[in-house]
Amino acid sequence: MKRDSRLSITLHALLHMAERQIITSDELAACLSTNPVVVRRTMAGLREAGLVRSEKGHGGGWSLARDLATVSLADVHEALGEAAFFAIGNRTESPGCLVEQAVNAAMDGALRDAEALLLERLRGISLADLSEDFQRRMALRHQNMKESNYGG
Amino acid sequence: MKRDSRLSITLHALLHMAERQIITSDELAACLSTNPVVVRRTMAGLREAGLVRSEKGHGGGWSLARDLATVSLADVHEALGEAAFFAIGNRTESPGCLVEQAVNAAMDGALRDAEALLLERLRGISLADLSEDFQRRMALRHQNMKESNYGG
DNA sequence: CATCATGTAACACGATAAGTTACATGAAAC
């Protein structure tokens, strides 16, 4: 487990959900090459945040609760519990040592700036943007397949 | 172990080193509230990068090999092996799924920008800057102690 | 009521930073 990929996994799941209207945890797990329990566990926060709905029983599964255009990647990150962005950080939060205080102040400043930029970027991308990009890639693939058919 | 604090630890150690000319792993470990072996292990990369020197035997220990002003926090990070900055990331690096490709592209873009900013910030701070900040804090503390003596 | 799907707890696994012990290597002091 190198990095926390829950945001990545969740976005992947949400886009598949958008393509299917409703989709079960098992189907999503197959799409994501993971386990249905992981899907449910990860998606729990999104349900609480009102981003998705879940239905039990026959014909049940997951569906989107909001328009793709109104949900940013930052919203998804927040719904997941605002996991830490950075793998690096200070050793002690409020050290008595003045040297360490100076180090922490510098590190915190740099990390704060980087985090602000990252959040700004995530806020600027909506699920609709991702879906559009996906559609573009799909159109491109079909075009390439056609060309290769004509060529061969 | 929540986060990788090697950069923080190392900067702390380097500033103490600057105050002392030469200092042993045991003394550093005491300053940092850690283990001398951790100090040696962490500092190994800095020695290879030519940022510090180490001497064995009587009167031995660690000393700075370069002027504080010529070493940036990015240099230290690099000497430590360029540990990953981010705790989040994509699940698969080169997925076949077009949905995941779209997700990855968006995430990579945001992370790349944030990493670039972070590196720029780290490049912009030298060990001399940290040392200055430390001196400022120390002067301030002495001033406050004086004031509280006069007051009481 | 049988089936299907989510909800959740409980446990195992893998990776990694950090702490610790043990011992080898080398330099200075006596």
Added chain:
DNA sequence: GTTTCATGTAACTTATCGTGTTACATGATG
């Protein structure tokens, strides 16, 4: 040259956390 001090490094342990997996409860549909 032997003792002492300090680094160099391997090996093992611990703690944490994302992820995978099993098992079972809950609830909805037919």
